[in-house]
Amino acid sequence: MVIAVRALLFDVMGTVVDWHGGVVAGLETWGAARGISADWAKFCIECHAAFPPLRAEVNTGKRAWANFDELLREALESQFPKLGLTELYQKDLDELVALWHAMPPWPDSVAAMQRLRRRYILSTLSNAHVAMLIDMAKAAGLPWDAIVGVDLFHRYKPAPETYLGATALLGCQPGQVMLVASHPYDLAAAAKCGLRTCYVSRPLEYGAGIAFEAPPKPGQCDLMVGDLGKLADLMEC
Amino acid sequence: MVIAVRALLFDVMGTVVDWHGGVVAGLETWGAARGISADWAKFCIECHAAFPPLRAEVNTGKRAWANFDELLREALESQFPKLGLTELYQKDLDELVALWHAMPPWPDSVAAMQRLRRRYILSTLSNAHVAMLIDMAKAAGLPWDAIVGVDLFHRYKPAPETYLGATALLGCQPGQVMLVASHPYDLAAAAKCGLRTCYVSRPLEYGAGIAFEAPPKPGQCDLMVGDLGKLADLMEC
Numbered sequence: 296m297v298i299a300v301r302a303l304l305f306d307v308m309g310t311v312v313d314w315h316g317g318v319v320a321g322l323e324t325w326g327a328a329r330g331i332s333a334d335w336a337k338f339c340i341e342c343h344a345a346f347p348p349l350r351a352e353v354n355t356g357k358r359a360w361a362n363f364d365e366l367l368r369e370a371l372e373s374q375f376p377k378l379g380l381t382e383l384y385q386k387d388l389d390e391l392v393a394l395w396h397a398m399p400p401w402p403d404s405v406a407a408m409q410r411l412r413r414r415y416i417l418s419t420l421s422n423a424h425v426a427m428l429i430d431m432a433k434a435a436g437l438p439w440d441a442i443v444g445v446d447l448f449h450r451y452k453p454a455p456e457t458y459l460g461a462t463a464l465l466g467c468q469p470g471q472v473m474l475v476a477s478h479p480y481d482l483a484a485a486a487k488c489g490l491r492t493c494y495v496s497r498p499l500e501y502g503a504g505i506a507f508e509a510p511p512k513p514g515q516c517d518l519m520v521g522d523l524g525k526l527a528d529l530m531e532c
Numbered sequence: 533m534v535i536a537v538r539a540l541l542f543d544v545m546g547t548v549v550d551w552h553g554g555v556v557a558g559l560e561t562w563g564a565a566r567g568i569s570a571d572w573a574k575f576c577i578e579c580h581a582a583f584p585p586l587r588a589e590v591n592t593g594k595r596a597w598a599n600f601d602e603l604l605r606e607a608l609e610s611q612f613p614k615l616g617l618t619e620l621y622q623k624d625l626d627e628l629v630a631l632w633h634a635m636p637p638w639p640d641s642v643a644a645m646q647r648l649r650r651r652y653i654l655s656t657l658s659n660a661h662v663a664m665l666i667d668m669a670k671a672a673g674l675p676w677d678a679i680v681g682v683d684l685f686h687r688y689k690p691a692p693e694t695y696l697g698a699t700a701l702l703g704c705q706p707g708q709v710m711l712v713a714s715h716p717y718d719l720a721a722a723a724k725c726g727l728r729t730c731y732v733s734r735p736l737e738y739g740a741g742i743a744f745e746a747p748p749k750p751g752q753c754d755l756m757v758g759d760l761g762k763l764a765d766l767m768e769c
Binding site: 426 | 661664666669670677679683684701702703704
């Protein structure tokens with residue numbers, strides 16, 4: 296193997312599952328059933344963009360801990376008026392939040408995880424919470440050894456408590472753990488904590504033709520792969 | 533199904549895996565390699581009996597949080613002089629602690645869990661810590677949806693924080709969760725927190741011919757079963 300670690304921590308949304316494809320498909324079905332037409336791909340991106348400032352408020356202590364579902368409800372309530380919908384009922388919000396709990400895996404994810412799991416501990420380290428990650432794992436058939444969500448730390452990535460907290464829960468030292476993620480900010484924060492890092496390119500994460508983040512430069516990550524099957528190859532699984 | 537819940541929380545040692553059989557077999561091999569003969573079954577029971585007072589010290593705040601491995605090291609160091617061994621090296625302790633991380637499942641456990649998992653969230657709620665539970669799951673092939681150990685709460689069962697903490701992490705209300713365990717004290721504490729309860733009879737938990745705890749009386753648990761396959765039958769899985 297190219298790199299000696301005991302455990303792999305995976306970012307989930309974008310890295311392992313196709314949140315944009317899954318949520319947009321769900322929104323289209325939801326809207327069609329209610330006669331609401333909208334550019335759901337754009338709407339989904341706008342909801343997604345509402346998260347970073349909300350997470351920063353939690354991490355800086357400006358607001359009390361609130362999990363992904365709670366922040367998503369706020370984002371939905373702020374975005375829906377743009378579609379001309381001024382009133383969302385509790386039932387609507389419940390249905391919409393549920394869309395974010397069941398996203399399809401990228402085509403390579405499950406088979407590669409099954410290979411990697413034979414040799415390594417596979418855990419989530421996602422900005423979702425444990426209950427949401429369980430729903431996502433059951434919906435997509437993801438074979439995790441452990442589910443670690445940021446509700447265990449009451450901080451969002453990229454706060455160091457999340458990387459170091461997950462590492463400690465797995466009984467590892469930082470150098471024994473590699474973060475696998477498609478987002479450079481996440482990998483950079485993990486590397487600062489002493490973790491090894493693997494960038495996975497997911498060019499379709501935000502939908503076809505939309506690229507939000509430049510990939511890391513060579514040397515900024517320990518590994519850079521095009522999909523999780525390539526990671527399993529490199530790790531000799 | 534006989535009882536409507538969303539998630540099953542399992543005690544692990546004794547309920548799902550045969551800690552006594554696994555550890556005694558490991559101790560026999562370990563002793564034979566060093567020319568140490570002892571009544572390892574008795575030794576294993578005595579180590580086990582050292583735990584409750586140590587856990588109580590943590591729960592009452594008399595001592596800081598210490599996980600299963602740390603308490604086990606203390607128990608081993610207090611028990612080994614009885615065998616005429618006055619010095620245990622760090623390497624010995626590491627090897628002995630590792631025996632407690634790899635226990636065989638009871639013959640019915642894995643198949644029943646695979647059935648139950650189709651319909652319910654299956655999580656551990658063990659007095660072991662997350663890293664130890666991951667090792668046990670990988671060694672025994674236990675198909676958990678989530679790993680919850682008491683290191684997440686810094687309290688040992690039967691402290692209510694453990695049952696209520698696990699319930700909250702799973703996104704459930706107490707009445708939506710059932711604790712499955714072979715120990716009446718554990719089930720009684722879960723019931724006090726509002727969880728449903730299922731007693732599993734494991735007459736060989738402490739070795740053949742040794743019964744430590746009387747089963748609960750009828751009416752003290754929601755369900756009482758002879759093995760996990762019977763639970764899967766009752767839950768219509």
